[in-house]
Amino acid sequence: MDIKNQSTPNQFMLNLEYGVTLSFSSISNSFTMGDNHTKRNNKGINSLNMSLKCKFSELTDEEAAGAISFLQKHYYYEPQIYNNAGKFTNLDLTPFEFNGGILSPYKTNLKYYCFNFTHEKTYHNCNDINADFVCAAPSILDSVEPKCDYEPRIFHGILDNPVIGSSDNNQSVSIDFNIPSDFDGYLNSTKTLVNKPIFESGSYRTMYPSQEVNLSDGGTYSNDMFARFGFNSKTILTRSDSRNSIFIDDPDDVYEYPFRQIYEDSEGATATTKYKIFDHSPSYSLQIQHSPKYRHSNVLDFYKKFSLYGFNPNLNNLSLEFSNITDEEAKRILLFLESHLGSQKFGFHPPAPYNNSEFSTVNTSPHRRNFSTFICPEWSHTLIYKNNNTINATFIECVRF
């Protein structure tokens, strides 16, 4: 169907349908020591990839012709043109945008290649197109996301010690917003989001603003807050537009607990985590496959000796599904996983009984205590229907340190 080869449109005009699946995968170098402690590094700045597998169904002949022509036209081979420097100027395969973007919550200006597309005429004037799109050159440098705890250089400002008593009703509170002078002069404002929690440092108490109020460095503001358990300590807010994502549009409206999470260490003391905690519960059913590492000798075919191998030999690879979740929760999960770039560790509460007390004297392995650490090298997102998303993710367990 080499039909049109038109210069316009320069965007892919078909809209995606429900059921589209976006897949993310990272390319990294892995270094695993004898105790199964694993370190991963991304291979390059383009090492986190996104691809789409989608179907456009019940297209008219005209719609199908337009779409196929658009996808084909990038491959028309024309006489080579080279400039004075001897460089060919018309051999590059140029990526393209979707008209209006692909779908929420993804950025609308991402560009894609399409290397594989199938056209099926299912009936008279009825056509299906299956196409795989690959996001063009996403850069992990675009991921700008606060890690654990207070990061004043680019991200956070301080709400100074708002004091509210415990109440089941809204209360008026005066709040000061300050950015340390060493770090101001860059994105000096933020805003309170209606009915989104602001966490108290040093605990899990929250206050929920009832109004959206813009805050600037050095200003004092009042707001009606809901704080069921009271609030009496400083807290932080992320400065507007300081965060950025590779794929996700407008990350400011979702966030995680902003501080290092609080737990009890093996000495019985209150401590804080080194990693962010992935605080979402997977759906039923969860299959946990155990494949402990071992060694065996086979000096002879019929004589084998099996031996233990390394510490922490039974680390898990979990295939988790978060099904039928809302758009907001999907955005939180996608942003969390993306910000760890497929190679950085995070904490996760495995379901019972895969957790042990920090004080357990029976299980002395450093992993799978009250929480475990994982990396997530690949995940996928399927939009089932409006506000109905399913995310599949592969979590590879690591030793915590």
Added chain:
Amino acid sequence: MKFLMYEDVPLFLGPASKADGNEGDFIFAADASISISQPSVPRRSIDDNKIRICQFNNGGTYPFASPNFTASSSHTACFGPTSGPPKSLSTSIYKIPKDTKITFPGGKHLYFDHDVFPNGYDYLARLRSESGGWQLSESEAQSGYFEPIFNYAAGGPAAGTLDVTFYTNTGNLPSFFNVTGMSSPTQFPPIDEDKITGHLGDFKFSDAYLKSFKFSVSPNSIVAASASFDIYGALVKDETLSQNYYSTGLYQQKSIAHGETSTIIGTTKLGVDHAVSFSYGIDVERSARYEIGNSIPTRVSKRATTITMSINGNNLDPSLITDAVDNRRANINIYLRDLNYDNFDENSNGLLNVFNCSGVVESQNLSVSSNGYLNGSISIKQHLK
């Protein structure tokens, strides 16, 4: 309490492309039913009906310390595994109503002291004890069971059907009952995929697409037709819709197709000399495309269109069913007429419509029973488009 009578529930159908449905008609329906459904799936996550308490404070300090519970005492609980870090309540829960009971081992119970609507950031809740003189051990606090109200997600778009049995009452079959009809004579390609709208009583529906149209003719009977529509989208109640329908033509005298005057031509070649009854149906396969962000389809395509006819008579030709399909070809015309009164003032139209089926014989049947005659029946199918 008010139940509406049959005559107070009009059915109105009209092409959606015409402004305000002015081109539509009230339908002289014997019965009509409309149904809309939408699949839903529960949002469940692992152990979302299990409470684990890691601390009875704001989650800021350890080690675990259980309060000495007294009657009607309230305590802030922080959720999560033993020794933390805390874990928020699952978002698969829509609501934990106040007074929801949490059952711990050893017959110990606590109750939620306020409504909780988990939003993914709920690490704390206030729990109440109704009895005193007991504590929770660290391991007991990890095993509380409760029954929350779970969230649901829409599994797909709302869709339904409109089924109507009615009387064909004009010389022209309206386009919304004509599977192969064209709402616009200039349309190209000549495939009419237009949707229709309408209301049953005060319940308005839109984005309806005709799936099938059928009628049957028998001696001394009025001809009843039936139609089935696929409906995409929700029902909307508008109490002004049926206020003025009494002044419409619905209650004027009708000209109705009748078996006494309607005829069928072309059965003799099939061995049926005297047809005593027959039926005609036309069905179309439809398939919908839903684009992201929409809850109604962007396009509902037409696929295979099939006409089926069944003729009952005094005989049949057994030689028709052979491997040679050409021997089984049939060409039938149906002339639907009303009672054809002489006086046109009596709203008589004579010939109402002609239906054709040019297909192949699919099956034959002979039957006889006591107090009856030998009957032959024959079924014909035409793949139209």
